[in-house]
Amino acid sequence: MNKKKTTLLDIARALNITPSTVSRALNNHPRISEKTSKRVLKMAADLNFEPNKIASALRSGKSKLVGIVVPTVNRNFFSSVIRGIEAHTEKLGYHVILSQSYDDPVKEKQIVKALVNAGVDGVIASLGKNTTEFNHFQEVLERGIPLVLFDRVTDKLDVSQVMIDDYLGAYQAVEHLINQGCLRIVHLTNFRKINIYKERLRGYQDALIDYKIQFDKRLVVESNMQLEDGRKSMENLLEKGINFDAVFSASDYSIMGAMQVLIEMGINIPENVKLVGFGNEPFTSFTAPSISTVDQKSIAMGNLTAEIFFELLEKPPKDRIPQKTILKPELIIRGSSLSEKTSGKGLMKRYLFRFP
Amino acid sequence: MNKKKTTLLDIARALNITPSTVSRALNNHPRISEKTSKRVLKMAADLNFEPNKIASALRSGKSKLVGIVVPTVNRNFFSSVIRGIEAHTEKLGYHVILSQSYDDPVKEKQIVKALVNAGVDGVIASLGKNTTEFNHFQEVLERGIPLVLFDRVTDKLDVSQVMIDDYLGAYQAVEHLINQGCLRIVHLTNFRKINIYKERLRGYQDALIDYKIQFDKRLVVESNMQLEDGRKSMENLLEKGINFDAVFSASDYSIMGAMQVLIEMGINIPENVKLVGFGNEPFTSFTAPSISTVDQKSIAMGNLTAEIFFELLEKPPKDRIPQKTILKPELIIRGSSLSEKTSGKGLMKRYLFRFP
């Protein structure tokens, strides 16, 4: 019933050699003869041998595992970054342990510890929104375990980071709205001022300044940025009778909520109010009108993060010089923010088709 | 620089006892005195001790790791199931290794092997669409490692499974469309006939039979069921001039694509064509009109899967009797399939609000 694995020793015995030799053959150690190597490989295949990673990890200190910590995998952005990372890990024979912190600092701490104890060779992380204390990551560094942060980063850790230029993304979004003739632009932002939201707010403000538009702090609405929060924020604005002609949200989810409320109130988009979100979640292209948004270059970010990570991994800890890499986001302009309504969709085929 | 971990031995030396005793104290073994136990615990805390999971796993054969294999985490359904599972693992002190097969059978095989070699205590999996051969899972079973499949399962493995009643979900969806007066109902299905799509097709057919509606095989369109596929399927139907008054899709993504094409063609939904999807992806509630769909009870499925898994884990392999658990799905009726158009949204507040 309980089939047990064949071990190095089994191979060694079968060939009348020692486990050391078998190990060396399997890891193509230089000091091994072509002949024995072949015999070992053949026998290993015959016996259906698969190395016990745990034993290997214990002895060598290398597990070929990379721990990834993200707030949630249920965001297109994060799962895309992960896919980008996985493309690399796979090539290099590494495997990924994926963990979600659900933005809970306690859980994040536990996860990071668990990963270290599980012997990962390195950690790639995006910080939770509520993380304010970084000892758990500091420890990772002190252990000499390579660490790279992406997107949700912090300056309180001297560590390599990959992010997009949130400032620029926000600036361009707001600039675009201004170019569409908007003058009173609402900004939906997170009440937690982690790096990304701080930067997006700054981009918003600077765009206003550069275009000589008066900043009105009543137009900046803080929330948790989920869909429901977007709804509430919008309802609030409307109830207060605050005037505006555009909304730039630091999240696609809250702009979605805001749009729902606007549509329900009979306010036309983009004619009356123009909208731009942030994140390029797939659903933004499904809505009517489709929502303009800022793409975060998730796949590129994943690739870059992985590249930087593996560079670190190769170096001895002392040579690991933290570097910041900043990617350019891309403004995706869709129906929710265009002033000249695209009326005709060009040639539209007419089908012979009768509806009941 | 490289801070190293404190080990059992460190604690033992500090207290002038043996590692055996320390180990027993930490694992609250019955045969240990209250006094030493306390001293050990205190010293462990003082030295900031954290057990090396790898060593522990090697010796004890228990890693406290659960491997999860899913096609992708980038589906609300899967990430919700995972959340459900994680709620349990966390409570019980287990951790999760998440892996994505991306529906690639080769990758799936590799992943399962890697998980076993990484020493997971069990595996929870949802099969890739293209998986036709199950040796990798068979091996898991033969090793006495508990295995539970969810949603995308197979009868070719004698293993515990948790799924929803796809047949019922489809039946109810189609019945609902029929009740709305539809007679020519298109069914978008996957060309790969894995369990879930087979069952949904069967539900579709049986509903037609029960309501004495002629089955027309031209109304069943096979594809890969992504958004683009849904578009193409719909374009095809229209080009062929096939008459229909409703679409029931086995995937939310392809119904989304189909809806886009319909709207672009100026065909009104739900007046001319009514739509029902499957999966209750969040975006289905964001669209205009919102899309009716079948909810798969993902969180419940995650909870149940985890419960069943941990029951298995406790039993010795020979007592593990495979059980099938089938959850009832829920039809979520939204705007895309309602015949009486809900015109007024009840009381709508009018705000004092002037738009430019």
Added chain:
DNA sequence: TTATATTGCGCAATCGATTTCATTAAATTT
């Protein structure tokens, strides 16, 4: 042809926690 390098492989320690067996001390029974 002797001296030196190099190659190939075995020996045994090692990674750190767990666990079986043995041993001593304490508690309970007769």
Added chain:
DNA sequence: AAATTTAATGAAATCGATTGCGCAATATAA
């Protein structure tokens, strides 16, 4: 009080692969 159990700890083996060291055999250099 002697005999028997039980409780608490120690000693040492163990999980399976890796690796430093050493030795012999072969190859290369002098």
